[in-house]
Amino acid sequence: MSSVFIQWRDEFSVNNETIDEQHKALISALAGLMDAMWAGKGKEELHKVIGFLVDYVEEHFNTEELYMAEIGYPAIDPHKEIHRRFIKHVSDFREKLYSGDVSSDTAINVFFDTWDWLKKHILKEDKMYSEYAKNRK
Ligand SMILES: [Fe+2]
Secondary structure, three states, X not given: OHHHHOOOOHHHOOOOHHHHHHHHHHHHXXXXXXXXXXXXXXXXXXXXXXXXXXXXXXHHHHHHHHHHHHOOOOOHHHHHHHHHXXXXXXXXXXXXXXXXXXXXXXXXXXXXXXXXXXXXXXXXXXXXXXXXXXXXX
């Protein structure tokens, strides 16, 4: 199911190989999470995938924030704030999942929201620092 629509697209590229690779890895992690949910996989599998996702999101945001600082991107603070809010969103979800507090319907909705958020974030906010880096050269 997931592989049909949870996929990297060329339009996601921000012209930075490291960040593009991390976005690809995030997208596969999301696809993995979706597959696990869809297949009705056990809690253990779900916990493993969401655990990876949260850690990886943090690592990825750090990379982006260092890059934005490096290129002197002026709108770095609001971008960092968006990252903080997203980390809170996924960590809260992880906590709920760990405590067994989430129905599979809720989990799937949260998953769709997360995918939607990631796509929009890449296409909007990430593209903004990418454009900035391009124009300053
Ligand atoms: Fe970002």
